[in-house]
Amino acid sequence: MRGWRYAWALSLSVVLVLGLGLLPAHAERLRDLVDIEGVRSNPLIGYGLVVGLDGTGDQTTQVPFTKQSLSNMLSQLGITVPSGTNMQLKNVAAVMVTANFPAFARAGQNIDVVVSSMGSAKSLRGGTLLMTPLKGADNQVYALAQGNLLVGGAGASSGGSKVQINQLSGGRINNGAVIERELPSTFGTSRTTTLQLKDENFTLAQRISDTINGQNGMGVARALDSRTIELQMPASRSSQVRFLAQIQNINITVGEMDAKVIINSRTGSVVMNRNVMLDNCAVAQGNLSVVVNNQQSVSQPNTPFGGGQTVVTQQTQISVNQGGGSLQKVNSSANLNSVIRTLNALGATPNDLMSILQAMHSAGCLQATLEVI
Template identity: 60%
Template sequence: MTEFMFSLSALCRDSRARRGLAAVLLGCVGLVLPLAAAQAERIKDLASFTGVRENQLIGYGLVVGLDGSGDQVRQTPFTQQSLTNMLSQLGVTVPQGTNMQVKNVAAVMVTTRLPAFAQPGQSLDVVVSSMGNAKSLRGGTLLMTPLKGANGQVYALAQGNLLVGGAGASQGGASVQVNQLNGGIVPDGAIVERGVPTTYAQNGMVRLELNTNDFAVAQNVVSALNRRFGGQTATALNGRTIELRAPTDPQGQLAFLSQVENLNVTLPPARARVVINARTGSVVMNRTVMIDEAAIAYGNLSVTISPQQQVSQPTTPFGGGQTVVTNNTQIEMRSDNGSLKRVSTSANLADVVRALNALGATPQDLLSILQNLKSAGALRADLEVI
């Protein structure tokens, strides 16, 4: 049994320990001061103005100029159909029933985001992703592709050479690949053809939406705004939305919103939360997480399955009979002796991490340990599994 705690009185009786304790306390003071200063954040990092938002755009197009790594037409008939339609629009008639064996063309989906206040002529980066069985889009060129919004209207046109961050090679049945080859970007590949009207102020009233729903943060933001601009400039409607009284003239309104965005607000301690990704085995927790005193028992169980094949042949070539292959599977199970270990009450994240690391637990073990601690009421945090 291992106990993760020490006696302060025992440390004080030893001069060397006293000097070490003083160094630890000074280090803790130096650690607390930056953390306290980091709690003041700008409003632009905490919230956004209602109406100032991006819009998703999507389009379907073709990538040409591939080095034999495009779609296989027999397995992706929509690529051939798209190519036929494009050629017909360019005045090229393809006879009916023609089976085009084109390996340098790939059907792709093109996506981008239309930012707020975007004007016609502005350039946007686009993301190109293969939707067929193309092996690689490296070296390809995206043909003119209309990008539409949720209402079906065209807001931008995309075209240009692809930039693929991956690389690969194959020879004699062996292959090697680095990163993804079936996707890439076209820098400044889309040109905005139509803007979206952005309205963020109505009758001099502007709404500020917090990124998270927190009444304490909303109250601190309202207090900071009223101290800076006076009167009843800001009013909290709920834990997320804050209403502001802004100047009515455009120039004064722009200056006011700029000052609002850069105003620092002191934040209250964040809500304790532990996020577990069950697929990757990662565990992330913020610094307000605490663990009450608890006892944990865990042990590792490993199972090894080894399939083997035994071949039985005739004793002589002329003895008749046939060769018989039988499967023989061996199963081995090993279980380490589990031990009951005590975890003391933790004061901060450093103590939590130190206690869990002292258990020798892997990230996969932590998934079960934290879930069980939450069920037992020893974990003072919200547990979120994604």
């Protein structure tokens, strides 16, 4: 147990020390810090059929909508399926197709699509997606998808044994959809636009505004809040493109980040940035275990003819054990190295460390924002 705790503490130290090589302040390009209002992708979704599977498709008794979809498709192609026909299909699978419509995409351009099984298909490997319309949130068709799937997984089964590598129920088609309708864009129709910071920060918003004004004149940029900077744009659309191309490559000095600790309760991982600090405090962490042991005992009469009866009784034993719990002093830590050494010195397991950090935050000893995901 001690060796396991030491190995976990060492791995935690390696993860946390990755941030130590950063300088207190560094410069990043403006394009890496902000998004331009209106310049965004839009999700598309569609329902389709994958054919050509090697007996790994949907079972029509379990997934009746696959049979219904195939009948509707055949009827559109002029093929009438007699009513009451029991089609036992093993090479067809019902799938959902998703894609992202990129900003400023034009009709005739190709985009990638992701195909995911929604039925009982065992594998989509080797399948072909039939023509599938992709719709936006307004229920309008914006692209058509079709092509051969590329599935990254592989598997085999025989005699009840099965071997599988990666996922077989999903695949991807590069350039698998053709854009048929363009999205309306308001870019270039207004003399103002806004830059949206990816992380809210009043200091950074004002710094970006000052830097843009310093290179293009006062009044060009104005910070509206901790996430939004308003820009005064040139009149023509081509001039606006040139202006945004110039300011996107401006180097912005990024100051200190907010101290933050991220706890993932599902995986037991703890990540903190280099600005986390600790104040003096004392920590006692113990393990409380309650053991309930039920045993059956048989009680028989002393003599065979004594008139007594054999009775089965329950004997219950309850024990409460508490391990550890010694009070340990946690010294004030002004840098991430000291924080790592202090937390590792506690010898706590990942679950214990999450509880300790939460208690430290409640006591005001952890100088950081605590976020549980």
